[in-house]
Amino acid sequence: MTRQTRFFRTSHTAKQRGNATIYVLIVVALFAALSFVLSRQNDSSEGGHITNERADIIAGDIIAYPSQVKQALDMMIMSGTSPSDFNFTQSGQIGFTSAPSINKVFHPDGGGLTLAQIPAGAIAQSSTNPKAGWYLSEFSNVGWSESSDNDVILVAYQLSKDICQRINLRMTGSRDIPVLNNTIPNLLIAKESPPGVPVHSGSNVDFDASACSACNRPAQCVSETGPRYGFYSVVISR
Numbered sequence: 001m002t003r004q005t006r007f008f009r010t011s012h013t014a015k016q017r018g019n020a021t022i023y024v025l026i027v028v029a030l031f032a033a034l035s036f037v038l039s040r041q042n043d044s045s046e047g048g049h050i051t052n053e054r055a056d057i058i059a060g061d062i063i064a065y066p067s068q069v070k071q072a073l074d075m076m077i078m079s080g081t082s083p084s085d086f087n088f089t090q091s092g093q094i095g096f097t098s099a100p101s102i103n104k105v106f107h108p109d110g111g112g113l114t115l116a117q118i119p120a121g122a123i124a125q126s127s128t129n130p131k132a133g134w135y136l137s138e139f140s141n142v143g144w145s146e147s148s149d150n151d152v153i154l155v156a157y158q159l160s161k162d163i164c165q166r167i168n169l170r171m172t173g174s175r176d177i178p179v180l181n182n183t184i185p186n187l188l189i190a191k192e193s194p195p196g197v198p199v200h201s202g203s204n205v206d207f208d209a210s211a212c213s214a215c216n217r218p219a220q221c222v223s224e225t226g227p228r229y230g231f232y233s234v235v236i237s238r
Contacts, residue, residue: 050121058122059166065116066154066219066233069136072111073152073236076103081110083152083236086138089194090115105136124160126226130185130200132158137190138236143208144216145237152236153207155188157228164221164229177223178214184222184230187211 050058077083079102087104089096091114096107104110115134125132138152145151159167165175180187186202193199205211215222219233 050119054121055162055166058119059163059170062118062122062156062159062163062231063167063170063219065134065156066235069113069154069233070235072113073105076105076111077236083138083238084149086152087194088137088190089197093194093197095194118156118159122160122163123158124229125158126228127158129202130157130189135189135193135199136235137193139190139193139204140187141206141208142234142237143206143210145234147238149238151234151238153188154233154235155184156231157184157189159221159229159231161223161227161229164223164231167221167231171220172217177221177229178212180212180215180222180224182211183224184228184232188230188232 073083073086076086081103085103087110088106089104090106096104101107101109106113106115113136115136118133123132133156135155135157136152138150140150140153141148142151142153161177164177168177169175182205183202185191185200186205187207190199191202191204207215209216212222218237219231221229221231223229
């Protein structure tokens with residue numbers, strides 16, 4: 001074997017080893033990228049940990065959402081629908097497609113609303129009466145509103161304590177969470193919506209100082225025994 005042949009074979013072997021090393025590095029890099037993506041997905045999984053940055057974003061989204069809902073309701077009012085005539089029948093429920101539809105909050109001819117979903121990582125569900133989620137209804141008079149008419153209230157029910165604290169820190173400057181003398185569903189979520197369609201098995205009462213002396217705000221996060229946490233916003237005050 002000549003020196004040139006040995007050199008060629010040595011170079012060829014070295015090249016193959018170099019290529020194999022590159023392939024291994026590529027595989028390692030792809031595996032690391034996949035692991036990162038999966039970890040980010042797990043951050044927002046139900047019962048999973050979410051980063052501080054993600055939690056702050058969720059808290060901000062929850063605070064901002066009532067403005068979107070209010071805009072839709074204000075458009076209905078400008079079109080001639082009185083808040084007392086709001087119909088909260090949702091898609092799939094009996095009567096949703098029947099006329100007239102102009103007063104239906106969730107119908108395309110009315111408010112065109114579709115309630116948002118709360119990210120799973122922000123939920124701490126310990127009851128299905130009712131289950132965690134957004135609720136919009138008009139059944140209760142808020143004690144500090146202008147009149148004795150029923151107000152329209154939007155509620156994000158069964159949030160985690162951390163999300164609740166972050167919401168109040170932004171809105172009130174404090175992480176303190178007012179405690180209700182009753183349950184969140186009884187005070188802030190209609191027992192039936194629309195009438196005849198059960199939402200929870202409680203008993204609705206007005207939301208006033210007797211229920212929470214520290215709740216004279218149009219929006220904040222509160223707690224009930226359990227404990228369970230919920231963010232409310234009086235989107236239409238009457």
